[in-house]
Amino acid sequence: MTVLAVIALAIWMAGIAIIAVLLPRLRQENAEFDAAFVVDPVRACLASAVVIVAWPGALLVVGISRLVERRNR
Numbered sequence: 001m002t003v004l005a006v007i008a009l010a011i012w013m014a015g016i017a018i019i020a021v022l023l024p025r026l027r028q029e030n031a032e033f034d035a036a037f038v039v040d041p042v043r044a045c046l047a048s049a050v051v052i053v054a055w056p057g058a059l060l061v062v063g064i065s066r067l068v069e070r071r072n073r
Helices: 002-029 031-039 041-072
Strands: none
Touching: 002 031, 002 041, 031 041
């Protein structure tokens, strides 16, 4: 069980690093995203922090919803 927890933590930390690296590129490519950082940088940074920390939960919700949609077809 400890090995599984270490693997999950490593994947979570890798996702945080990937999102942190991609954040400046997203700002350059998306004008609305960049405008959010210019208009209200505190709110945009807090929202980004929530996304960076909670990305596994969002991925899990998307995966479950896709499985439910597939089952309903």
